[in-house]
Amino acid sequence: MRKRPQQQRSREMVRALIDATGKVIQQQGLDNTTTARIAEVAGVSVGSLYQYFGDKDGLIEALMESLADEIGTGLKRLPVMDNVDMAATVGSAIRFGFAVLHSRDGLYLELVRNWHRLPTNRVMDALQQHFMELARLYFLRHYQHHQISNLEVRVFIVTNSVLFTMIRHISQHSGLIREQELADELTLMVARYLASPPDTVEESP
Amino acid sequence: MRKRPQQQRSREMVRALIDATGKVIQQQGLDNTTTARIAEVAGVSVGSLYQYFGDKDGLIEALMESLADEIGTGLKRLPVMDNVDMAATVGSAIRFGFAVLHSRDGLYLELVRNWHRLPTNRVMDALQQHFMELARLYFLRHYQHHQISNLEVRVFIVTNSVLFTMIRHISQHSGLIREQELADELTLMVARYLASPPDTVEESP
DNA sequence: ATTGAATGCGAATACATATTCGCATTATGG
């Protein structure tokens, strides 16, 4: 952020600009998101935009940071320790994921679709770290008898698998597969995987 | 393709342009891939480029088509029916996936990273359809005793999970997780999932 | 009320890059 807003009106403008950025990305897509349009939607001029954000990317970064907070808050509310049942726990996390992706009229969807050219990494890593923490707690509580030595790898796999399967489903497969079924199947896969002891592969029957 | 190349030299030029497109995307990234650079690398002029390709996207489409063939050929060579063991079969498919993503010096990686704004869908769908076919055959052969009613959903989940976990690993996590371990764990997850009967979730111990 | 700092403006500028077009060169059939 180029300059720090000091007065009331400028703080409001910064807020309006960040909100407008989200709205424009959600409505026009990331590719058609221009500084001109953002300023217009925010009801300010392009010039003012550059008072507080070094460039367009700075604006987007600020948006991501704002959203990261939002997700963090949501994650902390997840009931992980209440359920003894692994599937139920995983299921609630997956439902939360779907809810986030569907919220804000597709803004999250557009952002994660373009994760590669955005500072999505910070959010993704935060998310993974959160799940890592949850998983650690869960296993400490319920699975003391068999150590999961490679929990990090498993959380990495599970996080990415679920996230991108959801995204692909929402953005392409509109209709052929019902979301409920997808959620159930994802839950099945993840719960079985996480509950299985390491370095053991079932033989085929 | 705007015009059909008739003479020898023009057919060679079209080939050179497609190859150059791949090379430039791989070396400069999709964002910095310009028609000027493509023409330069191909050793022809921009004007000539537009003789045979309506626009830049047409060129990229031609590239994708060419690569789709390459993948299709590779998939047909996969030994699916030889192994009775599910994990071995899944494992060989996953190794094939890694091999493709690593081939061509990161070209595939850059393409799939930007899957959303490219005609990757055709390739993705083809890939999924292939795996669907393989899965159907495999189950017909080895799992006649329990029907997998929702094979489509499962193949959808598995394909996307594996593909995007690989991509995330190759592009971000360079080092923290070894590729061998990731492949093994993915195999474990997928094999267990595909082998499990539908609508059944293990209770926690 | 005055004044200097903070804020706001948006036309003008800079830049990157896709696409065109008139002309030059090369191939092919007779």
Add this chain to the structure above:
DNA sequence: CCATAATGCGAATATGTATTCGCATTCAAT
């Protein structure tokens, strides 16, 4: 060889968009 079509060229053009800058307006302290 000639005539005609096919091919090839690349400077010039068109377009979209990020960023700047000189001037106008508003705030806040005295």
